Amino acid sequence: MGNGTTVLATEQINQVLNNIGDRKKSQGIIPKSLTLLSVLLIAAILAVILGNIFLGGIGVISWEFISQSPAHGLEEGGIFPAIFGTVALVFLMVIAVVPIGVLTAIYLHEYTRPDSMITRAIRISINNLAGVPSIVFGLFGLGFFISFVGGFLDSVFVIADDRPYWGQPAIIWASLTLALLTLPVVIVSTEEALRAIPRELREASYALGATKLQTILRIIIPQALPGILTGGILAVSRGAGEVAPILFTGAAYYLPYLPTQLNHQFMELGYHVYILATQAPDIDKTKPILYGTVLTLLVLTFLLNFTAIFIRSRMRSRRVAD
Amino acid sequence: MTDMTTPPSAPPRTSTHIKITAETVDFWYGDNHALRDVTLSMGKGKVTALIGPSGCGKSTFLRCLNRMNETIPGTRMTGTVRLDDRDIYNGFGDVSQLRTRVGMVFQKSNPFPKSIFDNVAYGLRVNGIKDRQIITHAVEDTLKKAFLWDEVKDKLSHSAYMLSGGQQQRLCIARALAVRPEVLLMDEPASALDPISTTKIEDLIAELKGSYTIIIVTHNMQQAGRVSDKTAFFYEGKMVEAGETTQIFTNPQEKRTEDYITGRFG
Ligand SMILES: Nc1ncnc2c1ncn2[C@@H]1O[C@H](COP(=O)(O)OP(=O)(O)OP(=O)(O)O)[C@@H](O)[C@H]1O
Ligand SMILES: [Mg+2]
Numbered sequence: 001m002g003n004g005t006t007v008l009a010t011e012q013i014n015q016v017l018n019n020i021g022d023r024k025k026s027q028g029i030i031p032k033s034l035t036l037l038s039v040l041l042i043a044a045i046l047a048v049i050l051g052n053i054f055l056g057g058i059g060v061i062s063w064e065f066i067s068q069s070p071a072h073g074l075e076e077g078g079i080f081p082a083i084f085g086t087v088a089l090v091f092l093m094v095i096a097v098v099p100i101g102v103l104t105a106i107y108l109h110e111y112t113r114p115d116s117m118i119t120r121a122i123r124i125s126i127n128n129l130a131g132v133p134s135i136v137f138g139l140f141g142l143g144f145f146i147s148f149v150g151g152f153l154d155s156v157f158v159i160a161d162d163r164p165y166w167g168q169p170a171i172i173w174a175s176l177t178l179a180l181l182t183l184p185v186v187i188v189s190t191e192e193a194l195r196a197i198p199r200e201l202r203e204a205s206y207a208l209g210a211t212k213l214q215t216i217l218r219i220i221i222p223q224a225l226p227g228i229l230t231g232g233i234l235a236v237s238r239g240a241g242e243v244a245p246i247l248f249t250g251a252a253y254y255l256p257y258l259p260t261q262l263n264h265q266f267m268e269l270g271y272h273v274y275i276l277a278t279q280a281p282d283i284d285k286t287k288p289i290l291y292g293t294v295l296t297l298l299v300l301t302f303l304l305n306f307t308a309i310f311i312r313s314r315m316r317s318r319r320v321a322d
Numbered sequence: 323m324t325d326m327t328t329p330p331s332a333p334p335r336t337s338t339h340i341k342i343t344a345e346t347v348d349f350w351y352g353d354n355h356a357l358r359d360v361t362l363s364m365g366k367g368k369v370t371a372l373i374g375p376s377g378c379g380k381s382t383f384l385r386c387l388n389r390m391n392e393t394i395p396g397t398r399m400t401g402t403v404r405l406d407d408r409d410i411y412n413g414f415g416d417v418s419q420l421r422t423r424v425g426m427v428f429q430k431s432n433p434f435p436k437s438i439f440d441n442v443a444y445g446l447r448v449n450g451i452k453d454r455q456i457i458t459h460a461v462e463d464t465l466k467k468a469f470l471w472d473e474v475k476d477k478l479s480h481s482a483y484m485l486s487g488g489q490q491q492r493l494c495i496a497r498a499l500a501v502r503p504e505v506l507l508m509d510e511p512a513s514a515l516d517p518i519s520t521t522k523i524e525d526l527i528a529e530l531k532g533s534y535t536i537i538i539v540t541h542n543m544q545q546a547g548r549v550s551d552k553t554a555f556f557y558e559g560k561m562v563e564a565g566e567t568t569q570i571f572t573n574p575q576e577k578r579t580e581d582y583i584t585g586r587f588g
Binding site for chain 2: 113198200201202203204205206207208209210211214218219222223
């Protein structure tokens with residue numbers, strides 16, 4: 001009798017254990033297949049989007065397309081001014097955002113106490129800046145840069161009779177607006193790079209009689225350079241192709257000339273896509289050009305990213321090897 | 323009785339024999355009272371060893387001697403530290419000038435991510451020396467002094483990270499020597515090294531002794547015995563006992579010192 005119950009108990013235990021094993025197995029399968037499914041879904045969506053753009057756009061791409069100006073109500077010709085404008089815009093943006101972002105990060109990380117009021121205030125501002133919708137940046141650029149700063153410059157330096165010289169939409173204001181939008185990215189990645197520099201390196205420098213400034217210039221910035229470049233890359237990715245911030249601050253529907261002055265307006269690929277898709281006289285006729293423009297914008301963004309990534313990895317490997 | 327800076331039998335020292343003195347030094351990391359009323363003098367051209375269990379304040383004390391602790395926010399120090407009878411905390415002037423006179427070698431070797439040459443040249447350059455010839459000459463000179471020249475003379479432009487751990491640490495010593503300090507602070511300079519590299523560092527210390535005043539933190543009693551002239555025993559932030567190394571090791575006056583060096587605790 002006692003023996004029988006023991007056998008029964010053992011069997012029950014075995015059964016329970018087996019069930020656990022089965023449950024564990026099935027528990028493993030469900031999350032695995034779910035995650036795999038979502039990965040496949042994302043990959044499929046990406047493939048459809050990129051494939052569609054590629055197939056629709058590749059036929060249009062030609063030397064003429066990327067080297068000529070639009071013609072005949074945007075139905076013919078190329079998109080060179082938009083390519084030029086995009087590159088110039090991003091270039092100016094990087095020139096503005098990297099120094100300001102890096103200096104801010106250095107100030108925050110090297111010169112203030114992490115718990116001080118001013119550091120906290122700046123940090124909160126940066127976080128909030130990152131959350132502001134890009135159209136708000138556009139409006140801010142219009143109000144602050146064009147009306148306020150531009151208007152002020154015009155009132156101080158009277159250049160051309162009474163036409164505004166600085167107080168109008170221009171590539172400088174558009175790139176500064178974009179720089180504001182991408183500032184948090186540069187600050188955050190620079191700060192991360194600074195935080196990763198070991199104390200020992202700073203102390204080694206101080207111990208040799210280096211001042212704080214010398215230590216920052218000779219040890220800290222070179223060491224943080226890959227991180228700073230990462231910030232630049234992320235800023236370019238974030239900024240290139242953004243339409244809302246440049247809508248009111250400098251992008252033009254069509255221009256017969258290239259922007260060669262800081263106060264010129266400019267054409268831009270993302271904005272051009274918007275124009276082609278919604279504002280062209282005959283949308284069906286501009287469709288191939290639209291595809292080609294989108295493809296160019298994508299390729300350009302990828303190229304900018306890859307160049308920066310290439311430079312960064314070159315720098316990393318040089319540093320390890322030199 | 324506890325704060326003896328010299329053993330009773332030692333002859334009275336005039337200050338020309340003393341390079342650095344610390345008087346009634348107290349130190350806080352925030353609320354953590356890490357050094358309590360430490361008074362200690364360190365002889366010119368001599369090796370002084372600081373020993374004691376982990377966390378007793380040896381590194382903290384050492385870093386008071388070149389004001390390195392000032393770089394840590396939230397710390398506070400009272401008391402006086404004198405270098406050649408001059409207070410280094412009051413009216414000394416530029417702290418970077420102090421640090422060229424009081425060099426430092428850290429526990430973990432910390433070469434810069436630069437070439438071997440640039441590592442040694444760094445201290446000269448930040449102190450305003452630009453002449454290439456002078457720098458080249460000084461780098462060679464210093465590497466020879468650190469017995470590293472023969473090992474690295476063909477790869478001066480290579481990254482310092484290509485050296486072995488022991489070589490890196492000797493490079494760090496060379497780097498510190500390049501600015502011609504008068505005092506060398508060494509915080510467990512050999513604790514991360516193999517026995518052969520450790521021997522090389524100890525030989526180097528023996529060689530440098532006389533021309534430099536050396537203060538070395540070590541956990542290794544044999545090492546303290548081999549390299550130092552004077553030993554100070556720290557315990558819980560206090561300097562318990564200091565004296566001639568032979569006296570401390572053979573005839574400690576304090577029970578805690580004896581317990582520590584005989585390995586009963588710590
Ligand atoms: N940067 C710091 N911030 C806060 N507290 C610290 C810091 N460095 C050391 N302390 C504290 O100060 C006390 C003394 O530390 P210290 O590093 O001087 O000891 P030590 O004798 O060198 O020990 P070890 O032999 O382990 O190196 C310890 O309680 C330690 O926790
Ligand atoms: Mg220590």
